[in-house]
Amino acid sequence: DIQMTxxxxxxxxxxxDRVTITCQASQDISNYLNWYQQKPGxxxxxxxxxxxxxxxxxxxRFSGSGSGTEFTFTISSLQPxxxxxxxxxxxxxLPVTFGPGTKVDIK
Amino acid sequence: xxxxxxxxxGLVPPGGSLRLxxxxxxxxxxxxxxxxxxxxxxxxxxxxxGINGIGDNTYYAESVKGRFTVSRDNSKNTLxxxxxxxxxxDAAVYYCAKDDYDGNPSRFxxxxxxxxxxxxx
Numbered sequence: 001d002i003q004m005t006x007x008x009x010x011x012x013x014x015x016x017d018r019v020t021i022t023c024q025a026s027q028d029i030s031n032y033l034n035w036y037q038q039k040p041g042x043x044x045x046x047x048x049x050x051x052x053x054x055x056x057x058x059x060x061r062f063s064g065s066g067s068g069t070e071f072t073f074t075i076s077s078l079q080p081x082x083x084x085x086x087x088x089x090x091x092x093x094l095p096v097t098f099g100p101g102t103k104v105d106i107k
Numbered sequence: 108x109x110x111x112x113x114x115x116x117g118l119v120p121p122g123g124s125l126r127l128x129x130x131x132x133x134x135x136x137x138x139x140x141x142x143x144x145x146x147x148x149x150x151x152x153x154x155x156x157g158i159n160g161i162g163d164n165t166y167y168a169e170s171v172k173g174r175f176t177v178s179r180d181n182s183k184n185t186l187x188x189x190x191x192x193x194x195x196x197d198a199a200v201y202y203c204a205k206d207d208y209d210g211n212p213s214r215f216x217x218x219x220x221x222x223x224x225x226x227x228x
Contacts, residue, residue, distance in 0.1 A: 001169075032213075034214045034215075036152075036215075038152075043202055043218035043219065043220055043221055044144075044152065044202070044215075044218055045218070046214060046215060046216050049207075049214045050214075055216070087151065087152055089152075089154075089214075089215075091211070091212060091213045091214065094166055094211060094212070095154055095166070095167075095168050095169070096142075096154040096157075096212045096213075097154065098151060098152040098153065098154065099151075100151050101151045101152075
């Protein structure tokens, strides 16, 4: 199975800060990498797919990049409504696997 | 608007069985793969199982293979997950999700609200 790791596991930042989350795959997954946002008590929401494509309707302050084994997800200006846990997910190989998540909150 | 509504969760003793359902609306159900993802209390997301649009290809996580069976009834726009020989570690919120494609599980653009499965005597 492809192992996904994320760093940091949690972070605290101020409103307006630039926030970057890293996701690393245990082997080359090309660009088969998605990002989800999960708010407490809610279902996950797809934000970004194929490493760098923003899902329709998602604010442009969110962006993803990377390929191969290293990926980043950036919030260019953190907003209060962005408080959530963010997960990366690979679908290059079965089983689909998720990263352990990065919890983002406001300082 | 895509809507997914899970049902069938509840309390079941270890070794017991449960069948989850996911009723879909707002899209042509039969042309999309569907998936089950679970989340144990306070934990991350774990992909459980997937099925292609016509239901002739199924996929499972190793942790549930041989115990869980995914199926779909396209005439009823409903996805199922039959869970047998349940273990304490199967306790979780189970989400159904719509894939953006047919075929192997890929990206999950719509999710249900989840149904809670508790395994305890």
